[in-house]
Amino acid sequence: MRNDGAPTAATLPDPCAPVGLDTGTALALILEGVEAVAGEEAVSPMLAAGRALLRDLPAPAPLPPFPNAAMDGYLLAEPDLARAAPFTLPLAGQRFAGDAPGEALRPGTTIRILTGAVVPPGGAAVMYQERCERHGDAVTFHQTPLLGANIRGAGEDAGAGSTLLRGGIRLEPQHLALAGAAGAATLPLRRRVRVGLMSTGSELARPGEALRPGQIHDSNRPMLAALLTAPFVSLQDLGTVPDRPDLLAQTLRDAGDLDLLVTTGAVAGSEADHLPRAIALAGGSVAVQRLALRPGKPLLHGSLGQARVLGFGGNPLAGFVGASLFAVPLIRALAGLPPAPPRGREARLDEVPGRRVDRREFRPAQLLEDGADGVLLRCLGPGSSARLMPLAAADGLAELLPGEPLRVRFHPFASLLAGS
Ligand SMILES: Nc1nc2c(c(=O)[nH]1)N[C@H]1C(S)=C(S)[C@@H](COP(=O)(O)OP(=O)(O)OC[C@H]3O[C@@H](n4cnc5c(N)ncnc54)[C@H](O)[C@@H]3O)O[C@H]1N2
Ligand code: MOO
DSSP states (O other): OOOSSSOOTTTSOOTTSOOOBOHHHHHHHHHTTOOOOOOEEEEOGGGOTTSBBOSOEEOSSOBSSSOEESSSEEEEEGGGGGSOSSEEEEEEEEEOTTOOOOSOOOTTOEEEEOTTOBOOTTEEEEEEGGGEEEETTEEEESSOOOTTTTEEOTTSSBOTTOEEEOTTOBOOHHHHHHHHHTTOSOEEEEOOEEEEEEEEOTTEEOTTSOOOTTOEEOOHHHHHHHHHOOTTEEEEEEEEEOSOHHHHHHHHHHTOSOSEEEEESOOSOOTTOOHHHHHHHTTOEEEEEEBSEESOOEEEEEEETTEEEEEEOSSHHHHHHHIIIIIHHHHHHHTTSOOOOOOOEEEEESSOOSSOOSSEEEEEEEEEEEETTEEEEEEOSSSOTTOOHHHHHOSEEEEEOTTOSSEEEEEEHHHHSTTO
16 A cells, blocks of 8 residues: 655556566455355346356246147047057047146047147147148048157156256356246346446546546546446446545545445556555555556555455556456456456467567457468557557457467457456
8 A cells, every 4th residue: 555645766666676466366366255245136037147046946846837739730549549540530629828738638539739738638649730631520640649749748847846047057048948937036146246437537537528638538437337247247437536535535435335446547656646545545455566467567456345446557458458357257256156267269460569578468459360270360559558449440359478479369359248
């Protein structure tokens, strides 16, 4: 934790110091002691996609609950399955999906039955209609079905009381079909992770506001809001706050209950970087670490009340990389999901990028080829973490590997989103 006021040799980061902490160690520190947020919400399966289920979901009844037809056709009783086709039977009724089972099927008769309709007692097989011919009140069968043909048995999918979904899983469409089939009006979900987003900098004007000399508009909050949005996240926008410890501290005090505060700017340790002090004024405790990472060398990490705090450098690409490497795994851990830091895919570059550093480095990259010969990328832009146009034109980030001129790992943008 550094103090406000004039910088001293002790408070300024030393540019000649060894490159810094590796990102794996930094993530381990960030995740140390993190537990999934406590608190439960009952949520309709219509709105539950992408969130963690807290408890096992048992089947309240067998699935399907009754034997039913798997095809549109005609129902036969067991004694009639011994007949040699073709043979003709009188039509004794009909069952559509949603009808009650009704009377038992009498041997020597057939009934019209549609897919999903209850098979009444005595029904032994459905012959699908393509092998039958109806003439008024009689049906000729051109094929004899086997016992049980085209009948879905009660409980064949799941028995009553069996576990349909395990607690802890992230609910995807395939799981929600089962939750729907079980008739669950709501599911017990972990409450959303509350994430606050704040940009710091006296140079930042509000959206729609004309720029005064020396001002720019905020790129980081819209970008981070998009990166960190997920079904299991509730975002709170704390806005842009000038480099003043009192205003920063007041904003933090007003923020309410957060699980994670994500900030950008004011981490390099200059005399205008008041964020660590403001967090201390608001009752928190943070430290700025230097990482072996570009962009994103300075990283602020600590806590404020119940909330974890992560602060990234003000340059937009520093925030992009920091959020992808640290904020997304932390949010996932808080949401009770595996933190899964981005792994990327093997790829190669079409040419050696200039201005490389010997540490983990990320560059905006365009996908040139993705075929049998692997993934070929081109780095865009001059490698400046302030440039936005190369980032917007890219398909993802290329992770340059120390000592490897052309071999990289490719992180498509979609894979870096908290909700991916
Ligand atoms: N002498 C040194 N100077 C700098 C170093 C260093 O190691 N020694 N590191 C550079 C790197 S790398 C970064 S990243 C930044 C980190 O500095 P801060 O986190 O204190 O960020 P600021 O100074 O507030 O801003 C840096 C840069 O980014 C612009 N910015 C800030 N917020 C936003 C925003 N929300 N939207 C768009 N742009 C933003 C800001 O205007 C500055 O241009 O320090 C370097 N300097
Ligand atoms: O964090 Mo700075 O943007 O490394 O380049």
